[in-house]
Amino acid sequence: MSDIERTEFEVPESPVDPHRHQGDTDLEKSLRPKSLNDFIGQPKVREQLHLVLSGARQRGVTPDHILLSGPPGLGKTTMAMIVAQELGTSLRMTSGPALERAGDLAAMLSNIMEGDVLFIDEIHRIARPAEEMLYMAMEDFRIDVIVGKGPGATSIPLEIPPFTLVGATTRAGMLTGPLRDRFGFTAQMEFYDTEDLTQVVTRAAAILGVDIADDAAVEIASRSRGTPRIANRLLRRVRDYADVHADGHVDLDATRGALEVFDVDDLGLDRLDRAVLDALIRGHGGGPVGVNTLAIAVGEESTTVEEVCEPYLVRAGLMSRTGRGRVATAAAWYHLGLTPPEGTPGAL
Ligand SMILES: Nc1ncnc2c1ncn2[C@@H]1O[C@H](COP(=O)(O)OP(=O)(O)O)[C@@H](O)[C@H]1O
Ligand SMILES: [Mg+2]
Numbered sequence: 221m222s223d224i225e226r227t228e229f230e231v232p233e234s235p236v237d238p239h240r241h242q243g244d245t246d247l248e249k250s251l252r253p254k255s256l257n258d259f260i261g262q263p264k265v266r267e268q269l270h271l272v273l274s275g276a277r278q279r280g281v282t283p284d285h286i287l288l289s290g291p292p293g294l295g296k297t298t299m300a301m302i303v304a305q306e307l308g309t310s311l312r313m314t315s316g317p318a319l320e321r322a323g324d325l326a327a328m329l330s331n332i333m334e335g336d337v338l339f340i341d342e343i344h345r346i347a348r349p350a351e352e353m354l355y356m357a358m359e360d361f362r363i364d365v366i367v368g369k370g371p372g373a374t375s376i377p378l379e380i381p382p383f384t385l386v387g388a389t390t391r392a393g394m395l396t397g398p399l400r401d402r403f404g405f406t407a408q409m410e411f412y413d414t415e416d417l418t419q420v421v422t423r424a425a426a427i428l429g430v431d432i433a434d435d436a437a438v439e440i441a442s443r444s445r446g447t448p449r450i451a452n453r454l455l456r457r458v459r460d461y462a463d464v465h466a467d468g469h470v471d472l473d474a475t476r477g478a479l480e481v482f483d484v485d486d487l488g489l490d491r492l493d494r495a496v497l498d499a500l501i502r503g504h505g506g507g508p509v510g511v512n513t514l515a516i517a518v519g520e521e522s523t524t525v526e527e528v529c530e531p532y533l534v535r536a537g538l539m540s541r542t543g544r545g546r547v548a549t550a551a552a553w554y555h556l557g558l559t560p561p562e563g564t565p566g567a568l
Pocket of ligand 1: 247248249251252253258259260261291292293294295296297298420448449452
């Protein structure tokens, strides 16, 4: 697991977990779109970034600092690489957790060349002293480097050539005000619709040399929870299955067979998601019930239930979070093959 994406909590690897898994790393490299034009979906973000980048290019200045915000697996790292690519400059990558001391950031900044893109992933996790140094670097393109310790310590000003900071965060709400204010442009990445994800799957299949039927691509897309990383991963699982059972041809049958083996249902729920719904409905009459109770019932950490399962259950309209606890919607009852009690929101 990459320490950049997975340090807060560990969950068993599920094919529909949007965080990066060990096995994703190499393939993701080859599947990343290399230009704004190749980037599928996110029309608003693409249009806005195009304006920010070409405006700066025309005026011959470095573009404003850019914040990319959104859930894991939607293309933030990919977009950061594209920004550098479009500007024709080099990309220097680091992450919030890697910047523990101001000195860690100073080392990065002192290597920067004019016009470079500095990418800080998970920027909400940057340590405080580094963050304060970053304010100055972003605003004035200079920092104060402290040399020595105690009463003899001196501060040496260091000029930094103009650069563009690209920050990525899954938790924009955790950014401090002063840091957020120093970004000239914030792009909010949204979940993808099935049409866009079908294109993601078709494109990835072409790059990987997978022979895939159109309806199979739609099927994979519709079970991928709005997330390209999951779409690409499911494609790989389905390809494995098709290699064994269908001479490598990915058709609808092979897709359904593979996703059954990997416990991904027609809404893209995995076993843990269904266990949570089951605990909520069969165990607690549909709620309201607290997240800790649900977590104990399924034998998981409550952070896992809260950060991995719930966002998608809520987005898929299966669960709502209320002041009194989690409540199952009628759709959730139907999904488990049950009839919701009268008065359940959304009951037919
Ligand atoms: N718009 C897109 N079109 C095609 N592939 C995409 C797109 N966005 C993301 N991907 C793929 O999904 C994977 C995860 O993207 P990444 O940029 O690492 O997401 P994030 O940094 O937001 O977690 C990458 O391998 C990339 O190939
Ligand atoms: Mg990333």
